[in-house]
Amino acid sequence: MTKTVKKIINKETTAKTPGKTSIAKKTAATKKNVAKSKSAPKKNTRAIKKITSVDVIAQALLDKKAHDVVSLDLTPIDAAICDHFVIAHADSGTQVTALSDNVEKEMYERMQEKPVRIQGKENALWIIVDYGDVVVHIFQTAWRLFYRLEELWADAIQKNYNENSK
16 A cells, blocks of 8 residues: 555545544644634633731721821831831820731731830830731830931831822
């Protein structure tokens, strides 16, 4: 038999066999499907904003009526001990403690994070809640004015939060 006769016989047998397609046809169909899936846009995709620890902390402070909530991005500063500071103040020791407690509660519920350490709850003049990469400073008003952390870290990128940014 000649080569052309063998090719014709092979084509006829593969075409006549029910339920079976040639490997070449399967490969071509697979390539088409892959090309379509790569070029076709995905349906119902929405931009989902990733909630950060800083956002959760700021919202927790605002929920309990903290004053002048500010975050400082310390990542560009080489000597920084963490990535972010979140600073706020309140008028009384009771409110400072309530702010601290709400930050702990919200961070655990929403981010499953517990603080590494907490200092200052004994007198509630200045409570520090340390989450490793984020450190929260909650002052009584007079102490915040005295220490002025925002001015100490003036090179940091500052973001102000208020009740309208909820």
